[in-house]
Amino acid sequence: MKYSSNHADSSTIIKEMPVEDRPREKMMTRGATSLSDRELVMILLGSGSRKRPVCTLANDLLEILDRTDNPSMETLLTIKGMGQAKAAVICAAWELGRRKPPKRRIFIQSPPDVYPLIRHYADRTREHFICVALNGAHEVISVDVVSIGLVNRTLVHPREVFALPMKNRAVAVIVAHNHPSGNLTPSPEDLDVTHRLKIAGDVVGINVLDHLIFSEESFYSLLEGGEF
Incomplete structure (x- = not known):
């Protein structure tokens, strides 16, 4: 006896699937962790093209994603039926995932080691105050946004800065914030x-x-800078 599968094959059209098995509805009722990679990609794509259903596009896309750590717009656009809008969504989602601290262990020895973990907040129009928590070996435990707005006594309170590091049993922290003006003078x-x-x-x-x-x-x- 073979196990039955509710996953659609590559030629299935979303509207032909049972409502409870459609990726978006499935996520709503069961959560994102219940979805397969293809179903997650189908949600990102939103729809297929006139001649190619979204399931087919998702399969082709996963083949590319499985072979590269940095998919480019140019590569994604080689998929038949993949337009610029869909390719842009995939690249944006991939980049957001990349910016999260990876599961590999990261150790901080000097300021340049911290910068890659926080640089993606630099384009924000308001100041983001960030706390990087470290263990005794100066391994990164977490990178968290503490507050958003101007850096002053009201928005940056020690209680908020140290709340998660204390919970995670950190022994040290490095704090940081962006200057939207680009002026790095403290x-x-x-x-x-x-x-x-x-x-x-x-x-x-x-x-x-x-x-x-x-x-x-x-x-x-x-x-x-000798100001610490």
């Missing part, structure tokens, strides 16, 4: 926040190693 408020966080860190037993100010092109380390 403001008096930046220096004040850093000073207060260092004092609070000493109280809770978590060492604040550095404060980075960054843009899309570069970053400034208060530690390396």
Whole structure:
């Protein structure tokens, strides 16, 4: 006896599938983890083309994704029925996934090691205050956005900065925030926040190693600048 499968074959049209087995409805009722790779891709694609159903496009796309770590628009557009809009959605989703801290172990030895973990926040129009939590070996435990807005006493409170690091048993943190203007010079408020966080860190037993100010092109380390 063969196990039955509710997954559609490559020629199936979404409208022909039972409602409960359609990827979008399945995600709503069972959650994203219940979906196969193809079903997730089908949701991203949204629909097929006139001559090629979305299941077929999803299969062709997965073949490419299985062979590359960095799919390009040009490569995706070689798939018959793949338009620029669909290719752009796939590339955007792939890039967002890439920017999340990978499962491989990451160790921080100097400020340049931190920059790749936070650089993708540089294009935000408002300041994002970020906390990188480390264990005793300076391995990255988490990268979290603490607050969004201007860096000042109201929006950056030590309680919020240290909440997750304490929960994750971190022994050190590196804080950072973007300057939308691109000017990496620390403001008096930046220096004040850093000073207060260092004092609070000493109280809770978590060492604040550095404060980075960054843009899309570069970053400034208060530690390396002698302002820490």
